[in-house]
Amino acid sequence: MTQQPTLSPILPPSGADAATTVRMEAAGLAALAHALEDHTGLGGAFAQAMAILLALPGRVVVTGIGKSGHIARKIQATLASTGTPSLFVHPAEASHGDLGMIQPGDAILAFSNSGETTELADIAAHARASGLPLLAVTSRAGSTLAAAATVAMILPAMPEACPMGLAPTTSTLCQLAFGDALAVALLRQRGFTAADFSTFHPGGRLGARLRTVRELMRTGPAMPLATPQTHMRDVIMEMTHKALGCVGIVGQNGTLAGLITDGDLRRALDHDLTATLAKDVMNAMPLTIEPDILASEALRVMNARTRPITSLFVLGPDRHPLGVIHVHDLIKAGIE
Missing domain, CATH: 3.40.50.10490 (Glucose-6-phosphate isomerase like protein; domain 1)
Known part of the structure; x- marks a missing residue:
């Protein structure tokens, strides 16, 4: 019988070898x-x-x-x-x-x-x-x-x-x-710039990260809006109809005067809502964002708070509302 050669065992790679x-x-x-x-x-x-x-x-x-x-x-x-x-x-x-x-x-x-x-x-x-x-x-x-x-x-x-x-x-x-x-x-x-980069990367996750708020925000009739004198019952109707969890309060000059969120609404439930006006409940200093900010930055801003927020109003340089961006819009677009 032909004697089979003895094979040396193959040693598994060590972490030390990899580190070298x-x-x-x-x-x-x-x-x-x-x-x-x-x-x-x-x-x-x-x-x-x-x-x-x-x-x-x-x-x-x-x-x-x-x-x-x-x-x-x-x-x-x-x-x-x-x-x-x-x-x-x-x-x-x-x-x-x-x-x-x-x-x-x-x-x-x-x-x-x-x-x-x-x-x-x-x-x-x-x-x-x-x-x-x-x-x-x-x-x-x-x-x-x-x-x-x-x-x-x-x-x-x-x-x-x-x-x-x-x-x-x-x-x-x-x-x-x-x-x-x-x-x-x-x-x-x-x-x-990042804007130039997005021109060459429109697809996939990278393309999604380079999209701007302007591209994803809801505009025109999709924006939930009311005036400071709007009764809260009508604010509730607007919030329910637009389903963004907030209503922007716009003054006579067309600028954003404040914001009412569903959280503000819950805190106001001990009031007589039939006699309460939007100006009595609104947050007069809401967090807002600019339209040409990257959508990924908008998501970071939303998550940076102790209590994450779900919507941001988008303002122009004159503080007129241009749109509103919701966290669901960002997630749907693939923003992480």
Whole structure:
């Protein structure tokens, strides 16, 4: 009989091993942050790249292959969603017709850890022939890509977290962080706002969080309103009919004079409601909100009170009621 080989038991991964990986990658990020503060090295190159990208009339063409390609795709998506027109071009496909996607006025942002990725040769040559800026992100200053670049951004060469030193781990994490730093710096320089962000993110939970109170508030006949002289029995009818748990009290000049909530109503039950007027019960200093505040901020305001409130009147700069927002409107819209 053939003797079966003895197999070594596979040891389960330990938390210590995982922590070592994270610490090695964290060390890479720390080295990257330190290098970005060096204005004669990576920090200076970063500033040069920023100047080119801010003045760019066209798009940022992001490229890379392998693991660097995956990072490049993510950075391109981040750039596009934060106000920097961009596209990803696969370097292999570029050699088979996709160079036509690159237009005058564009700049090329190429990721390659080694700087010797042969698939990038045609894009680099096209950039040189077309007079387009080539911005290289690599870890090797003497590499072919760095030599061909308009601006070479040399990331610190740190050990990979892989025990064999082969699988891209620390290097790709640093590429990702560097690309994010570039996108965020461009965002800040362009004054990109949450309102701009919402333009590019209309769907999903993120889109919901970026919606404004103006988009969700109830307006016109849907607003529960009364005057200071309205009898409480009619206030109750208005509150019941509009079903928002409150009634806004509007003065003769059309501004909000106060608010009556269902809580105020309960506290007034010991009065003769047939003879009580709205002005006798209303809160003359209600909490209100502006129309262009993010809906997520409106929900935060509602929940910040010791007793959470369910409705906010929305006022214009002249304190005229523009609408009312209810917590159910926010929840229905997916605001968290």
